[in-house]
Amino acid sequence: xxxxxxxxxxxxxxxxxxxxxxxxxxxxxxxxxxxxxxxxxxxxxxxxxxxxxxxxxxxxxxxxxxxxxxxxxxxxxxxxxxxxxxxxxxxxxxxxxxxxxxxxxxxxxxxxxxxxxxxxxxxxxxxxxxxxxxxxxxxxxxxxxxxxxxxxxxxxxxxxxxxxxxxxxxxxxxxxxxxxxxxxxxxxxxxxxxxxxxxxxxxxxxxxxxxxxxxxxxxxxxxxxxxxxxxxxxxxxxxxxxxxxxxxxxxxxxxxxxxxxxxxxxxxxxxxxxxxxxxxxxxxxxxxxxxxxxxxxxxxxxxxxxxxxxxxxxxxxxxxxxxxxxxxxxxxxxxxxxxxxxxxxxxxxxxxxxxxxxxxxxxxxxxxxxxxxxxxxxxxxxxxxxxxxxxxxxxxxxxxxxxxxxxxxxxxxxxxxxxxxxxxxxxxxxxxxxxxxxxxxxxxxxxxxxxxxxxxxxxxxxxxxxxxxxxxxxxxxxxxxxxxxxxxxxxxxxxxxxxxxxxxxxxxxxxx
Amino acid sequence: xxxxxxxxxxxxxxxxxxxxxxxxxxxxxxxxxxxxxxxxxxxxxxxxxxxxxxxxxxxxxxxxxxxxxxxxxxxxxxxxxxxxxxxxxxxxxxxxxxxxxxxxxxxxxxxxxxxxxxxxxxxxxxxxxxxxxxxxxxxxxxxxxxxxxxxxxxxxxxxxxxxxxxxxxxxxxxxxxxxxxxxxxxxxxxxxxxxxxxxxxxxxxxxxxxxxxxxxxxxxxxxxxx
Numbered sequence: 001x002x003x004x005x006x007x008x009x010x011x012x013x014x015x016x017x018x019x020x021x022x023x024x025x026x027x028x029x030x031x032x033x034x035x036x037x038x039x040x041x042x043x044x045x046x047x048x049x050x051x052x053x054x055x056x057x058x059x060x061x062x063x064x065x066x067x068x069x070x071x072x073x074x075x076x077x078x079x080x081x082x083x084x085x086x087x088x089x090x091x092x093x094x095x096x097x098x099x100x101x102x103x104x105x106x107x108x109x110x111x112x113x114x115x116x117x118x119x120x121x122x123x124x125x126x127x128x129x130x131x132x133x134x135x136x137x138x139x140x141x142x143x144x145x146x147x148x149x150x151x152x153x154x155x156x157x158x159x160x161x162x163x164x165x166x167x168x169x170x171x172x173x174x175x176x177x178x179x180x181x182x183x184x185x186x187x188x189x190x191x192x193x194x195x196x197x198x199x200x201x202x203x204x205x206x207x208x209x210x211x212x213x214x215x216x217x218x219x220x221x222x223x224x225x226x227x228x229x230x231x232x233x234x235x236x237x238x239x240x241x242x243x244x245x246x247x248x249x250x251x252x253x254x255x256x257x258x259x260x261x262x263x264x265x266x267x268x269x270x271x272x273x274x275x276x277x278x279x280x281x282x283x284x285x286x287x288x289x290x291x292x293x294x295x296x297x298x299x300x301x302x303x304x305x306x307x308x309x310x311x312x313x314x315x316x317x318x319x320x321x322x323x324x325x326x327x328x329x330x331x332x333x334x335x336x337x338x339x340x341x342x343x344x345x346x347x348x349x350x351x352x353x354x355x356x357x358x359x360x361x362x363x364x365x366x367x368x369x370x371x372x373x374x375x376x377x378x379x380x381x382x383x384x385x386x387x388x389x390x391x392x393x394x395x396x397x398x399x400x401x402x403x404x405x406x407x408x409x410x411x412x413x414x415x416x417x418x419x420x421x422x423x424x425x426x427x428x429x430x431x432x433x434x435x436x437x438x439x440x441x442x443x444x445x446x447x448x449x450x451x452x453x454x455x456x457x458x459x460x461x462x463x464x465x466x467x468x469x470x471x472x473x474x475x476x477x478x479x480x481x482x483x484x485x486x487x488x489x490x491x492x493x494x495x496x497x498x499x500x501x502x503x504x505x506x507x508x509x510x511x512x
Numbered sequence: 513x514x515x516x517x518x519x520x521x522x523x524x525x526x527x528x529x530x531x532x533x534x535x536x537x538x539x540x541x542x543x544x545x546x547x548x549x550x551x552x553x554x555x556x557x558x559x560x561x562x563x564x565x566x567x568x569x570x571x572x573x574x575x576x577x578x579x580x581x582x583x584x585x586x587x588x589x590x591x592x593x594x595x596x597x598x599x600x601x602x603x604x605x606x607x608x609x610x611x612x613x614x615x616x617x618x619x620x621x622x623x624x625x626x627x628x629x630x631x632x633x634x635x636x637x638x639x640x641x642x643x644x645x646x647x648x649x650x651x652x653x654x655x656x657x658x659x660x661x662x663x664x665x666x667x668x669x670x671x672x673x674x675x676x677x678x679x680x681x682x683x684x685x686x687x688x689x690x691x692x693x694x695x696x697x698x699x700x701x702x703x704x705x706x707x708x709x710x711x712x713x714x715x716x717x718x719x720x721x722x723x724x725x726x727x728x729x730x731x732x733x734x735x736x737x738x
Contacts, residue, residue, distance in 0.1 A: 272592055276614035277524030280532040283617045287535075311614045318592070333685055333701040334730040340686075340698070347696055367730075370686065374698040 010205070011198045018194030022187050030179035038172045045084055045168050046125055046136050052083040053161045054123045057140035062157055066093050075100040078159075087138075087163035093156055106162050108135045117141055117158045127165070134165040204232040208239060220247040265321040271314045278307045309469075316471040320455065323478040330369045330482055337364045337373075337433055338396055344377045345394070356381065359395040366433050366505045372479040373503075376487075379472040380437040380499050388439025388497055395436040399502070430504045432485070438498040443491035452489050453477045476501075514628055515539040517558035519549035519575065520590065521567050525613070529562070532617030538624075546570035550578060553585070560624055563607070564590045565598045573598070573605050580606030586627045586666040590615075603706035608667035609693060610703075626694035627666060631673050641676065644738045646715060646724065648676055657715055667692070668711045671704075675725060675735040684732040708733060 056078050062071065075089045079100035082089075088101040090109065097104040108128050116124040117139030125138040138161040143152035207224050214222040222243060224236040282304040289297040289304075322328045338360035350356045377394070384392040444452060451457045456470040480487045485503035492498045516538050520526045523544075530540045541556045543549035546567045553561070561579060565572035572589060579585055589602045589610040599610055608627050611620055630653070639651045647656040653669060655662045664672065670692050675683065683691075689699035708727075712719040726734055 269592065272614055273522050274524055276590075277522070277526075277528035279614040280525070280528030280617050280620070283532055284535055308616075314614075331700065331702055335684070335686060343698065347698075365730075370698040371700065 011195075011202060014198040014201065015191065015194040018190055018197065019187060022190035023183075026179075026183040026186055030176075030183060034172070034176055034179060037175055041168050041171055042127070042165065045165060046127070046138075048084050049082075049087070049136055049161065049163055050123060050125050050138050052081075053078075053087070053138045053159075054140050056081060057123070057142060057159045060142060060159070062142055062155060066096060066157065068096065068098055072098050072100075075159075078161075082161065082163060085163050085167065087161040090160040090162065092158050092160065106137070106160065108162050109137050109139070109160050113137055113139050113160075114158075117160075118154075121152065121154060134169050136163045136165050137161070138163075201232065204236060208236065211239065211243075215243060215246070220250055261321060261324050264317065265325065268314050268317040268321060271310075272318070275307065275311050275314055279311050282307050313469040313471075316469040316475060319475050320471055320478070323475075323482075328478070328482055330372070332367045332369050334365055334367050335370055336362065337366050337368075337435075338362050340368075340370055340373055341377050341394060341396060341435070344374045345381065347374075348378060348382075350381060350385075350392075353391070355385065355390045355392065357391045357393045359393070361396060364396060364398055364433060366503065368483055368503060369479075372482065376476050376479050376501060377435065377437075379476040380435075380501070383472060384437050384439035384441075384497065384499070387444075388441030391440055393436070393438045395434075395438075397434045397436075398505070399432050399434050430506075432502045432504050435501040435503075436498055437500075438492060439496050441496055443495050444489060444497045449489060449491075453487070513537045513539055514559040514624060515541070515556065516560050516562055516624060517549060517552055517556055518542045518562040519544075519546060519567065519572070520562070520564040521545065522564075525564075529617070529620065533621065533624075536617065536621050538621070546572065546575040549575060553579065553582075558585065560586045560588065560628060562588050562590060562611075562620070562624075565602055566592075573601050576602055576605040576607050580665060584663060584665060584669075588623055588627060599700075600702060600706065603703060604709070606665050606710065608665055608707075610700075622694075629694070631670050631677075631692070633673075633677075637677075643676060643679070643736065644724065645717075646676075648673065655715070662714050664714065665710070667703075667707050668714070671707050672711060672715070672725075672735075675733065679736045679738075680734055682728050682731050682734045688733070704733070 060074060060078070062074075071091055071093075075091055075098055078089045079087060088099060088106065090097070090099040090101075090104075090106050092114075099106070108130055110126060110128060113124065113126045116126070118141065121141055121143055123138060123140035125136060128135045128137055140159050140161075142155045142157045142159060144155050145152050204224075211222045211224045220243065223240050226233050226236045226240065285300045285304040289300045292300060319328075339362075341358070341360055345351060345356060345358070381392055381394065448457075453473050453476075455474040457473075458470070477487055480501055480503065483503045485501060487499065487501045489497060489499050516533055518526060518529055518533075518540060520529065520542065521544055526542045526544065530542050533540045541552055541558065543552045547570055549561075549563070550570075552558075563572050563575055567575070576587055576589070579587060587607045589599070589607045590613050591599055591602070591610050592613050602610065609623055611623050633650055637650060639649060641648045641650065645658045647659075649655070650673060653673075655664060655669065655672060671688065674688070674692050685701040685704040686699070688704050689695045689701070693699060693703060695703075708725055709719075712722050712725055715724055716722045723738060724735060726736070728734060
C-alpha cells in the first residue's frame, strides 16, 4: 500500500507544481495587465476631460458681478460640451452655488479638491468612488488678466465638472472578466502537460520499481528498457549495469556453491563404495578377533568399530548433501504417530522405563515420511541419552494451532532459554503434532544453545569426537523442515533440555 | 542353503559381500557385469539375485527387466539411498526389495531370508481358492486368471496371498511392509505401492479401476470386496 501512496504523492506533487506555476503566471499577468490597462483607460478619460474642461473654463467670459441666471446658462452650455462624457458643471463663487444639473451642490466634490482648486490655478482633479460608482471631479478656478500680458489672477469663481466614469469602469471590469475566463481554461489546459510530465517521470520510476522487485524475487536477468538520455534513463542504465554485475557475482557464487556441494556429494559417494566392501566383512573380523593375538585382535576390533562409524558418518554426509542440493524427497504415508514413535524406540532397544518414559496417545494420525520421522525421533532421543541423562521423556500431543516459539535465544530471565529453527511457518490454523523429548540432565549451556543444530558443532573446545556423526541434529532439523515443521531447543525450568518438534498434521499431499 | 548370485561391478564390494555371505553358509557366485550375470543365471541356477543398480554397460534396471521377463527369480537391488529415482525404476522393473549400501552382512542376509521365506499359511484352508476370475493355489503357490497361469514375482505372489487370506480387511502399508517384506520398522512404502501396481497390471481387468486390490486413500490396501 505504501508504494501506491508514494506514487500518488509524486503524481499529485508534480501536477500541483504545474498548476501552481500556471496560476502564478496567469494571476500575475492578469494583475499587471489589469493595472496597466485600467490606468491607461482612466488616464485617457481624465486627460481628455481635464484639458477640455480647462479650455472651456478658461474661455468662459464671466461678467462681474456674477449674474446667476447668465452663469447658469453658461454652465448648461458647458455641460453640453462635456468630453468624453457629459458632465455636470458646478460653479462656486463665495456663497453662490450654481450647477448645470438639478442640484446646486455636488455631493462628490471633496474638501480636498476645493483646497486644491485654490492652490492650483491650472486646475486639479480627483477620482472619487461614491456608492460604488467612480466619478471624475475637476476643479478649475477662473482667472482674469487685468491687462493683456499681465499675470492671471483668480476671480474667486471656481468651476467644477463632475463626470461619471461608469463606461471606463465597465471596460476595466470586462477586462478582468476576460482575464478570469481565460485563466480557468488555461489552468485546465495546464493539467494536460502536468499529467504528461508526471507520466513521463512515473513510468520509468514504475519500471524501476517492478524491475527491482523482480530482482528481489530472484530473477536476476531482469533488465529495464532504456529510452532517451535524461536523468531517469541514466538511472535505468545504472540499474541495468548493477543488475548485470549482480547476476554475474551471484552466478559465480552459485557455481562455486554447486561445485562445493557436488564435491561433498561426490566424496561421500566415492567413500561409500569401499565402505560397502569393508562393512560386509566387519562381522568376519569380529568373529575371528578372539582367535588372534591380543594386539592384532584389538587392532581388528578397532577397524571393525570405526568402519561402522565411518559408514554412519558417510551416510549422514550423503543425507546432508542431498538436503543442500534440495534433492531430498518426502515419501509420505498416513500413519499413527504414536505407533511410529514406539517402533522407533523398540527398534533401538530403548524400551527400559528407566531409560525412556513415554506419553504417546494413540489415534493421532498424520501424513509424514515414516523413515525421516524415525530419524528425527531417534536422533533426539539418542542426543538426550548421550548429552543429557536418563530418564528421557518422549511426549506426543496435538496443538490445534501454531504456538509461537520464543524467538530470543538464551538469556531471557523468566522464560526458559530456547533456540528455535527458522523454518517455513505453515498457516497458523494448521493443526500440528508436537513431539517433546526432555532429558533429566543439567540442561544445555547458554553459549551452546544457539548452535546445537549446527553441523559438526562441538560443545567443548577439545573437539571431542562424539559417538554420533556430529550431524544428527542438523539432519533432524532438515528433516523437520522438509515436513514444513519446526524444531526448537530449550531448557525446562526444572533443569534438563527439552527439544520440541512441531509438524503439520498434513505436511504434504499423498504420494500414492 | 540359498544360492545367491551377486552382480556388482566393484571388486571390493563383490569380495566383501561374497565373503560375508559365504561365512553365513550361502553358496555365492559373483559377476562383474549385467551381461556376465545373465549368463551366470543359466548355469548357476541361483535362488536369489543380488543386483547392483549402477553397472557399466547394461545397467541394473535393464538386467532386472530381463530376469523378470524370463521367470520368477527373486531380485534384491543393491542401491545407494538418494538414488531415489533408481529405486523407483528398479521396483517398477520388478525387483522384490532393495538394500541400501553400505550394509552389514547381517542386514543383507536378513533381507535374503525374508524374500525367500514363504508366507505362514493358517491351517485348514482349501488348497485352491476362487476369487472372481482368480484361482489362488496356496499350496502349489500359483495363481491363475480365467484359467491362464500368471507369472508373478515372489513379492507379488506373497502380497496377493497375504491380502487374499483376509478378504476385505484393510492393511496399512507399514503393516504390509512388516508382514510381507519383514522390514523391521519404517520401511519404504514405495515398495508396497510399486508391487501393488505390478500386481494390478497382471490380475486386474482394468488396472486403473482395480477390482481385486483396492486402495483406501490414507489407510492402505485391501482385497475385494468383489
